[in-house]
Amino acid sequence: MKAAPFEYARAASIAEACDLLARHGDSAKLLAGGQSLVPMMAMRLVRPAFLVDINEIAALKFVRREKDAARIGACTRQCVVERDEALTERVPLLRQALKWVGHIQTRNRGTVGGSLAHADPSAELPLAAQVLGAKMALRSAKGTRVLDAEKFFSGPMTTAMRPDECLEEIHWPAWSWRHTGSAFTEISVRHGDFAMVAAAAQIAIDGDGRCVRAAFGLGGAGGTPLAFPKIAARLVGTRLDDAVVNDAAHAAATETEPGGDLHASAEYRRHLAGVLAARALREARERARSM
Ligand SMILES: Cc1cc2nc3c(=O)[nH]c(=O)nc-3n(C[C@H](O)[C@H](O)[C@H](O)COP(=O)(O)OP(=O)(O)OC[C@H]3O[C@@H](n4cnc5c(N)ncnc54)[C@H](O)[C@@H]3O)c2cc1C
Structure with a gap:
């Protein structure tokens, strides 16, 4: 399939791009790398009447x-x-x-x-x-x-x-603690596909190995990417033993509301959420310890 007809303008400045958006309203879309927009236009999942190309700005x-x-x-x-x-x-x-x-x-x-x-x-x-x-x-x-x-x-x-x-x-x-580590992991059907579930974490520890700050989250486990600041705050002051990390990861998984599809049920995605959150937290912890 080919995209529905559209008009195209290449903006030379941010001000020009904003003017074009103001003039064309809902019917306009910005074109950046085109890696999501162009396939969606080709499948006619979106039909912008006006494309504002921002690649030359x-x-x-x-x-x-x-x-x-x-x-x-x-x-x-x-x-x-x-x-x-x-x-x-x-x-x-x-x-x-x-x-x-x-x-x-x-x-x-x-x-x-x-x-x-x-x-x-x-x-x-x-x-x-x-x-x-x-x-x-x-x-x-x-x-x-x-x-x-x-x-x-x-x-x-x-x-x-x-x-x-x-x-x-x-x-x-950017976190300024010397012993800071982060990690990202995911499961997808093939490498390069969107994640079935993804997990990211960042941990900072002091010289004694106690956690001074933690942040982690899950993708593919709800309508938006999810972060769990309250659960992460419980890690602060601990030595991030596996049991503490696993508890936090599973507490986060129970808060997720993933959907089910051809590739994985909602229940399996929630299970993956707990496993991957724990894995990301452990990897981040190990990197923080090695700094
Ligand atoms: C084969 C393939 C595999 C991919 N796999 C993954 C993957 O595993 N993970 C992943 O995250 N992505 C994946 N992508 C998508 C890729 O990361 C895209 O680059 C990204 O989603 C969109 O970036 P873009 O610059 O191409 O934006 P575009 O496709 O140009 O635009 C995407 C949307 O963002 C809007 N937009 C763009 N820039 C701005 C701006 N500055 N301000 C306001 N709105 C803006 C556009 O109007 C449009 O609605 C994949 C794409 C392909 C083709």
Whole structure:
């Protein structure tokens, strides 16, 4: 099948992209890497009447490392983030998550912002954003605003972005504890497919091996990527023994509401959620201990 007819404009600046969105309203869509939008158009699952191409906007492509964060322009290609050693030192979960995203070819075109805006509940970058508490800077012709990941992801393939807004940059918090480790793991039918269930974790420990901060979450286990800050807070002050970690992982799994499909029942997905959350937490703990 081919896409329904549409008009196309290549924006030269963020302001121009926002003007075009304001002018064309609901019927317009931004085109970033096209790795999700173009197949969906070809299958006529979406039929935008107007495409605003943001690929040539240099101001949307950057990686800036700051003391307590990394800022990434929304149109930065996933492969650029994946290969950035200094960024990986600051926010290791990004590379760990990207390893599971599609294939080299899709990561060469796909953008960080495109993946977040697409908001697939099984996608890896939205889960990393939710676990780390990333912030999304949005721009429209009317002004700017910033949304926490928690508010940004509002449902399956749905975000709190308005039709006239462009995701401009993403602010990824970097933890400053010396002994910090993170991990990402998932189960999918084939490597490169969307996850059946995914888990991500980040742990910081002090010199005595006690947990000083923990964050973890699950993808593919509900309508949005899920983080469990209250359960993670229970890990703080412990030595993260396997029993404590397993308890936290299983407590999180019981809070999930996965759907069932051809590949896995809801019950199996919930079981996987507990197993993978424990695995991610243990791997993050081991990395923190080895720092
Ligand atoms: C074979 C294949 C396998 C894949 N496997 C995976 C996988 O395992 N995990 C995974 O997470 N993804 C996977 N993907 C999807 C891939 O990661 C996409 O790159 C990503 O979902 C969308 O990014 P994009 O830049 O291509 O965005 P596009 O496809 O261009 O856009 C996606 C949506 O986001 C909107 N959008 C894009 N940029 C912005 C912005 N700056 N502001 C506001 N809205 C914006 C668009 O309007 C559109 O609605 C796969 C894709 C393919 C083709």
